Structure formats: C-alpha cells, structure tokens
Amino acid sequence: MSEPIVVGTDGSPAAGRAVEWAAAEAARYGRGLRIVHAGDRRHGLPAGLPPETAEAISPRGREILDGAARAARAARPDLEVTTELVPEPPVRALREESARAFEVVVGHRGLGGFTGLLLGSTGLGVADRAEGPVVVVRGGLGDGAGAGAGVGAGPARNEVVAGIDLTEFSAVVLEYAFEAAARRSARLRIVHAAPVIETIIEAGHAAAAAETDEVVRETVAEFATPWREWHPGLELVEAVPLVHPVQALVDASREAVLLVTGAHERAPRRSARVGSVAHGVIHHAACPVAIVHPRG
Structure with a gap:
C-alpha cells in the first residue's frame, strides 16, 4: 500500500x-x-x-x-x-x-x-x-466531494462504468473498475458496445443478430466472473448497447461517478497508445475518466 x-x-x-x-x-x-x-x-x-x-x-x-x-x-x-x-x-x-x-x-x-x-x-x-x-x-468535482456525488449529479448517482472490448486488455480494466466500485459502495456497469448487431438487424438477419447478441452477452459475463466472485456483494449490470463504443460510454457516463476504459484497443503493449475510444471519452465524458494501462 x-x-x-x-x-x-x-x-x-x-x-x-x-x-x-x-x-x-x-x-x-x-x-x-x-x-x-x-x-x-x-x-x-x-x-x-x-x-x-x-x-x-x-x-x-x-x-x-x-x-x-x-x-x-x-x-x-x-x-x-x-x-x-x-x-x-x-x-x-x-x-x-x-x-x-x-x-x-x-x-x-x-x-x-x-x-x-x-x-x-x-x-x-x-x-x-x-x-x-x-x-x-473532467467538469466538476466528480465523486471527490463525497460518495455518490458526480458532475452535476444528485445523491442517487453512484455508478462506476467499465468499458471493455473483450480482448485480454479488458482484464486490467475490470480489475480496476471492480475495486473502484467496491471502494465507493457503488453499482458497477460493464459496457461492451456491439454496433455490429444493429448492422446485422438492418441487413434483415434478425435470427443471426439474436444469436450474436446472446454470444456477446455470455462472453461479457465470462470476463466478469473472476471479479464477481471476489466481490460477491457488489451490484453488477452488464450492458451491450448497439451503438459506437464512444457513444455508449459517453451516454453511460451521464449517470456515473467514474468511467473506466483501457488505454488502447487491440494493440501490443510495446506500442501502447490511447486509442480512439479512450480519446473520445476523455473529451466528452460527463464524469472523471480512468484510462488503465497494464503494468510492466
């Protein structure tokens, strides 16, 4: 410590x-x-x-x-x-x-x-x-003024949002986000945006879209399983919005005290840089943003 x-x-x-x-x-x-x-x-x-x-x-x-x-x-x-x-x-x-x-x-x-x-x-x-x-x-005090307070938020605002991309880098995001939520006695919302499902629906393949949605939701749940077991009392919500990841996370940030995301998407550690999603939420989120890098 x-x-x-x-x-x-x-x-x-x-x-x-x-x-x-x-x-x-x-x-x-x-x-x-x-x-x-x-x-x-x-x-x-x-x-x-x-x-x-x-x-x-x-x-x-x-x-x-x-x-x-x-x-x-x-x-x-x-x-x-x-x-x-x-x-x-x-x-x-x-x-x-x-x-x-x-x-x-x-x-x-x-x-x-x-x-x-x-x-x-x-x-x-x-x-x-x-x-x-x-x-x-970003913006106002975030949750620094007390548990549950957010930028322009009332007392009911007490949610940590974790944006994950279902790669190996999601593990460090979830580890940080689960602990952040537990320290705040906050609900944790895990968000994985899947706009491809909307594209499949628009192409007229509703059955394939439903199957893809089910697979994605199962994968999100699997990613969260180890930390769910370590934090059994934590309220958890898993969301798969059918929009671009930046829009999904910015929308979720409006009800959050902290938004957690990875530094980069699908890039090797040696070339770690802030990716387009992290860049977007840094500029547009309605609460503090934690950008999590793997160590080492």
Whole structure:
C-alpha cells in the first residue's frame, strides 16, 4: 500500500478540482497523496535541475504546491500529503511519476506547468505511455466531494462504468473498475458496445443478430466472473448497447461517478497508445475518466 496517488497541479481551477478528487481517492484507498508541479525551460526552470535547486529558484511553483497541499489537508485532515517541484517537462514528469504511483490524476485543462494536458498530441503523451491508471478529472468535482456525488449529479448517482472490448486488455480494466466500485459502495456497469448487431438487424438477419447478441452477452459475463466472485456483494449490470463504443460510454457516463476504459484497443503493449475510444471519452465524458494501462 506504499504507492501514492499522484496528482499534477499548475494552480488552475481545473487542477484544484483534480487535487480535491485525488485527496478523496487517496483517503478512499488508504494511500498517501503526492502533489507534483512540473517546470521546464518554458516555465522559467532549466531542465535537469536538482529538486532542491528548483525549489529555491521557483517561488511560484512552491506557492502553487503549498496552496494545493493546504486544500487537500483541509478536505482530508488525516491524509498524508507530500509535494515536489519537478524540474522536468510536465509530460515526462508525470510519466516518470506513474511508475511509482498507484495512479496519476490530472485536470482536464490547465494554465501553467500542465497546460493543455490531454487536449492535444503533446498532452496525450501522459496517457499514451503511463504505467498504470491515469485519471482525467473532467467538469466538476466528480465523486471527490463525497460518495455518490458526480458532475452535476444528485445523491442517487453512484455508478462506476467499465468499458471493455473483450480482448485480454479488458482484464486490467475490470480489475480496476471492480475495486473502484467496491471502494465507493457503488453499482458497477460493464459496457461492451456491439454496433455490429444493429448492422446485422438492418441487413434483415434478425435470427443471426439474436444469436450474436446472446454470444456477446455470455462472453461479457465470462470476463466478469473472476471479479464477481471476489466481490460477491457488489451490484453488477452488464450492458451491450448497439451503438459506437464512444457513444455508449459517453451516454453511460451521464449517470456515473467514474468511467473506466483501457488505454488502447487491440494493440501490443510495446506500442501502447490511447486509442480512439479512450480519446473520445476523455473529451466528452460527463464524469472523471480512468484510462488503465497494464503494468510492466
């Protein structure tokens, strides 16, 4: 349990929401919170400086970190909070942090050290190559404000959504999603979009479509079986919507506190990059999004 929750901050409002969400997540998992502000030549720090030198010559970075730490401790007084000013470009800093973290948390938009994270080709580098989960806190507070609260949600909103593609990479998504739901006492909705069934129906082959639907649903259930046995009290829903995966997950996110998906589809680990589905939900989901990478 030594791996902390790491959150990147640049002092922006979006980063502040990410810090609050990460503090709640650290408390939920019984882990420490590590708050990181990255600086490089673009932000007034030469790359490669020792941390103590970077701290000494970047009062603004220290101010940002101190403010974030105060906010985290105010929200979660018992939380172990550490901070560090990292003299590296932001994407590189968070990639390196991810190797030693339980998960990395970032806001959807930024102003300074994490400007534009996950909005363009540069920012997507964090999710492309991170080790383990990267959580993008979209919109409001997500469920950081308390169990069951979501972006613009009322008290009844308490569902974790897991999007799976029925490849071997679905295992890491389900492992993370089942634990996330259990920690929140939330319902877990497993979604596998199968638009091909709608195509078969439109082609006039209703019997074949029904058979395909049955096979897909059985396969989804089989994928979930090991984790269902480990979490016997968890409420579980399995859905096979007949629409594009991005639409299916974005629709499901409107009732969710967290959406979990894999980093890539049908790609070898050595070329792991955020695929089109993860990219789409990062930009359009109505709740925080966890992009889960296999480790190693």
